Amino acid sequence: MNSKAMAPLAAAILFAFGSAAAGECEMNGEAPTMPDPATATDEDVSATIGEIKAFQAALGAYRECLDGVTENKELEKEERQAALEAFNASVDAETAMVEDWQAFQAARKEVQG
Numbered sequence: 001m002n003s004k005a006m007a008p009l010a011a012a013i014l015f016a017f018g019s020a021a022a023g024e025c026e027m028n029g030e031a032p033t034m035p036d037p038a039t040a041t042d043e044d045v046s047a048t049i050g051e052i053k054a055f056q057a058a059l060g061a062y063r064e065c066l067d068g069v070t071e072n073k074e075l076e077k078e079e080r081q082a083a084l085e086a087f088n089a090s091v092d093a094e095t096a097m098v099e100d101w102q103a104f105q106a107a108r109k110e111v112q113g
Contacts, residue, residue: 025065025083027090029058031097037107045108052101059090066090 032051035044069075069083 025062025069025086027058027062029055031055031093031100034100034104037104038111040104040108048101048104052097055097056094059094063087063090 032048032055035048040048066083066087070080070087072080
């Protein structure tokens with residue numbers, strides 16, 4: 001499955017498990033859409049980099065919360081497992097975004113010659 005197809009799937013899993021894992025763990029934000037490599041300006045690239053960094057920061061905060069859930073032995077095993085699965089889905093979402101960014105960069109380099 002290519003990263004463009006994986007990103008929505010990972011995001012859906014991320015939000016589904018995120019809400020089931022623990023009410024206090026919320027993922028704020030979503031992976032940015034890459035600009036068109038044929039028409040992207042330097043400003044578009046810069047803005048996308050900013051969106052990527054913001055998404056990664058949101059993922060970091062979300063994962064910290066999920067870690068707290070998975071490490072809390074007072075919670076039911078199913079809730080801890082759901083938090084672990086949400087954590088893994090967030091890694092998949094981040095990986096898909098990075099793959100999209102790399103594909104964008106390669107395509108832009110090719111367009112620019």
